[in-house]
Amino acid sequence: MNQNAALTANQLGEYSALFNADRANIVAASAATSSGVLKAATDYRGLRALPREFSIELKQGSITSQHHSGRCWMFASLNVLRQDVIRRWGLDDFEFSETYLFFYDKLEKSNHYLEQVLATLDEPTDSRLFQAINDYPADDGGWWAMFAALAAKYGLVPKSAYPENANSRDSDALTQYLNAKLREFALELRTAYANGADAEELRGRKSAMMNDVYRIVAVSLGEPPRSFDWVVRGKDDDEADKKNAKGETAKTDGADGSAKEKDGETDADAAKDAKKPDDGFVKGRVIAEYGITPKAFYDKYVKQDLDRYVGLVNAPMKRTPFGRLYHLAHEGNVVGGQPIEFANVTLDVFKKAIIDQLRGGRPVWFACDCDQFALRGEGVFDRASVRVEDLFGIEYTMGKGDRLEYGVSPSNHAMTLIGVNLDANGKPNRWKIENSWGKDAGRDGYFTATDAWFDDYVNEVAIHDDVLDDETKAIFDTEPVMVQPWEPISRATRCE
Numbered sequence: 001m002n003q004n005a006a007l008t009a010n011q012l013g014e015y016s017a018l019f020n021a022d023r024a025n026i027v028a029a030s031a032a033t034s035s036g037v038l039k040a041a042t043d044y045r046g047l048r049a050l051p052r053e054f055s056i057e058l059k060q061g062s063i064t065s066q067h068h069s070g071r072c073w074m075f076a077s078l079n080v081l082r083q084d085v086i087r088r089w090g091l092d093d094f095e096f097s098e099t100y101l102f103f104y105d106k107l108e109k110s111n112h113y114l115e116q117v118l119a120t121l122d123e124p125t126d127s128r129l130f131q132a133i134n135d136y137p138a139d140d141g142g143w144w145a146m147f148a149a150l151a152a153k154y155g156l157v158p159k160s161a162y163p164e165n166a167n168s169r170d171s172d173a174l175t176q177y178l179n180a181k182l183r184e185f186a187l188e189l190r191t192a193y194a195n196g197a198d199a200e201e202l203r204g205r206k207s208a209m210m211n212d213v214y215r216i217v218a219v220s221l222g223e224p225p226r227s228f229d230w231v232v233r234g235k236d237d238d239e240a241d242k243k244n245a246k247g248e249t250a251k252t253d254g255a256d257g258s259a260k261e262k263d264g265e266t267d268a269d270a271a272k273d274a275k276k277p278d279d280g281f282v283k284g285r286v287i288a289e290y291g292i293t294p295k296a297f298y299d300k301y302v303k304q305d306l307d308r309y310v311g312l313v314n315a316p317m318k319r320t321p322f323g324r325l326y327h328l329a330h331e332g333n334v335v336g337g338q339p340i341e342f343a344n345v346t347l348d349v350f351k352k353a354i355i356d357q358l359r360g361g362r363p364v365w366f367a368c369d370c371d372q373f374a375l376r377g378e379g380v381f382d383r384a385s386v387r388v389e390d391l392f393g394i395e396y397t398m399g400k401g402d403r404l405e406y407g408v409s410p411s412n413h414a415m416t417l418i419g420v421n422l423d424a425n426g427k428p429n430r431w432k433i434e435n436s437w438g439k440d441a442g443r444d445g446y447f448t449a450t451d452a453w454f455d456d457y458v459n460e461v462a463i464h465d466d467v468l469d470d471e472t473k474a475i476f477d478t479e480p481v482m483v484q485p486w487e488p489i490s491r492a493t494r495c496e
Contacts, residue, residue, distance in 0.1 A: 041391040046387070052448055053421065056358050056421075058358065060434055061083070061086055066437070067164070069168065071098055076436060089301065091235065099224075101147070102168055106221075108149075112332055113186075114185060117133070138182060142333065142492050143493070144309065146333045149332070150337075152306055155294030174220040181212065189202055189206065192205060228292065233287075234284045307338070309464055312350055313343070314345060317404055325478050326343075349469070353468055354366075364416065365462040367461075368411060368413060369409035378442070379448060383450070383456075404488050406488075411459045412495045419431065427451075428454075
């Protein structure tokens with residue numbers, strides 16, 4: 001090794017002398033060591049300059065919490081769908097069961113992992129491919145496409161039908177011991193293959209292994225319902241009562257969300273009914289289902305074709321030219337499910353699709369690096385509010401493409417965009433985000449990101465294809481470029 005490579009006492013002395021010669025360093029060190037880097041770097045001027053109002057803003061249900069688990073991608077996906085359920089069926093609030101999909105995600109990821117093991121039996125254990133496959137056998141993380149594959153196969157259920165439990169709230173132990181067993185199964189399959197086992201024998205072994213996987217997951221989470229009852233009350237339409245009192249046409253929401261006149265009711269009848277005293281009953285239309293299956297519930301109440309949602313990524317790297325479709329090889333959960341693919345597009349196309357979807361009244365699933373210039377307590381993603389550069393007396397100058405290439409800011413968290421503020425020229429300057437960290441994070445669970453932060457750290461979105469321009473749609477008809485697990489275009493989101 002070069003003798004000049006090691007740090008010397010003289011160098012350390014020079015660095016210390018320079019540090020102590022600048023009083024700002026002493027002040028910064030005092031603040032950081034007593035309060036922590038983020039609090040010491042927080043700029044009140046930046047926080048004051050960031051409004052929390054938005055020109056386009058969607059209504060949403062109560063803030064959800066993924067607790068101590070890496071299910072952010074699943075929460076964000078279900079939060080996209082529930083907005084339509086609340087609006088369509090006139091509900092005050094609604095939440096899907098995240099635990100229901102979590103159960104099947106653990107099963108499907110285990111099955112997917114064992115299939116990948118069988119497909120790479122000739123790979124040495126220290127090969128780059130096998131190391132990538134073996135890295136996260138059945139961890140919590142994922143993408144929108146993995147959610148879509150689960151929902152399409154298993155349907156959905158309301159939270160009341162399969163609520164949270166200790167191991168969904170804190171999934172560490174379940175994941176740890178499931179992964180340990182899966183890697184043990186990989187050893188067993190590879191050893192059997194090396195000893196001459198044929199494909200039929202290996203398949204039989206794998207089937208028995210999945211029985212053990214089912215037992216582990218069912219013990220940890222409890223078996224999900226095959227059918228369930230659901231009774232919920234829609235909103236009491238006070239506005240309709242007020243209109244009735246004025247003699248206007250009485251309206252009530254139909255089962256399909258449309259407005260219908262009350263049969264045989266005149267304006268005089270409506271005005272008379274409006275003056276009746278309160279009868280003591282809770283108002284609102286009751287929706288009741290008995291013995292409905294998860295698939296039937298999805299088909300009847302969700303009414304979303306998840307195949308029409310596609311992935312867009314903004315990855316300005318030399319290795320990933322814009323206008324191409326990229327397929328993540330060896331990634332997924334449901335074998336044969338929706339592929340994990342992204343069309344790489346420029347930032348203007350990326351943001352226009354998001355804004356058009358918000359204008360149409362639909363939230364947007366997105367993935368980002370939530371760690372950069374972020375204040376969890378304040379609910380802020382903003383470089384001007386988190387002045388770590390001033391605190392350290394340095395600058396971070398990497399562009400987005402280089403940050404992705406060097407692993408500085410891969411996606412680690414998924415959330416839901418539910419608003420944007422457009423300036424006088426129609427350009428976005430800040431975004432409203434629904435998070436899944438509970439009401440104590442941010443402002444009652446909501447975060448605000450500046451547009452500059454968005455440009456730098458938002459990497460992927462799930463977009464309904466009806467808001468895409470023809471040129472972007474055409475990308476999805478092209479042959480995809482295969483991306484290996486170690487290539488830096490997208491990472492599974494698993495932030496807790």
